[in-house]
Amino acid sequence: MIRELTRDDAAASARVQATVNPYQVVTPELVWHRASRGIERELRQTWVAELDGEIVGFAEAGFEWSVPTPGKGRFWMGVLPAWRNCGIGRELYATVEEYLRSRGAWRLRTWVDQDPSGARFLERRGFEPHGVDKVSELDLSVPLPEPSVPDGFRLAPLVKVRDRVDDLFAICAAGEIDMPGDEPETNFRLDDWEQDDFAPAALSEGGSFVALAAERPVALAFLAVDPARRLGYNRMTATLPEYRRRGLGLAVKLAGARWAAANGFERLLTENDATNVGMLAINERMGYRHVYDQVGWVLELGERG
Secondary structure, three states: OEEEOOHHHHHHHHHHHHHHOOOOOOOHHHHHHHHHOOOOOOOOEEEEEEEOOEEEEEEEEEEOOOOOOOOEEEEEEEEOHHHOOOOHHHHHHHHHHHHHHHOOOOEEEEEEEOOHHHHHHHHHOOOEEEEEEEEEEEEOOOOOOOOOOOOOEEEEEHHHHOOOHHHHHHHHHHHHHHOOOOOOOOOOOHHHHHHOOOOHHHOOOOOOEEEEEOOEEEEEEEEEEEHHHOEEEEEEEEEOHHHOOOOHHHHHHHHHHHHHHHOOOOEEEEEEEOOOHHHHHHHHHHOOEEEEEEEEEEEEOOOOO
16 A cells, blocks of 8 residues: 555564665654655655555655746655565556646656665666765774874864854855756755755754854755764865865864764765866765766656756
8 A cells, every 4th residue: 555654664674675675774753854845846755665564665745945946856766675566656656747748747857875786676667777876884993093184174063053054055055056967957946945954853953063264154964873873974075265275164064974983883884976076076085985876767758847
């Protein structure tokens, strides 16, 4: 049975996602937050596949809300390995496609992580590969150097500067606009960002760090954590354009990694567009190890509305 996700499904849904792709941070709190956050342009919907009282599949769908072009649908879905080849994936996909088409999608986009069967599933439905992200892992048992910043700068955990919302948003907005992608994220709005990257369910306030210049936030590295799995994930690292090339991105990201190691986390994960040479260089300096390529897949449904 395919039905909409409820709050009581969040823990089981998180287990499905972590089983399908262990290289992601996913907690019950984050699952429910994403399903219920209500970003207007996103139109997100979330479903579970239930069989004999057990959640065996999960799907979420919505629209790219931070770009100006409407109708760019995106989704992710997964089924527990023991329940594949039973038609559950087909039912989930049919539900996703019908939902997005009915709300004006002219394009569908999704991602596949180390799953040849998932790639074959998409190929049979007309999807084509489109873009690659490098997924990398940092072993926190290896000692990391102290972060350093130029004179006049200092580092602070997010918990100390969370009230500087406008300044922090400006950093993230500058980073998103410069991020490699199909279309610049110029529709990136403060109220939506507060429900997305800046939401408490998505962030560790102690493990996310900000660089300040004369007490003005100018760079940041946001960290999400999954304490039960001793896993962290780098959500966003960005610096205001006028403060780049001073080592601030490396410093804030190092500070977060050292915090994670000191607090019992074992690994950090990150994913970056294969063309984002600046961030990939920072990862290499820190000791991140490339694990696999996450492949984007796109299906053109027809002309734009």
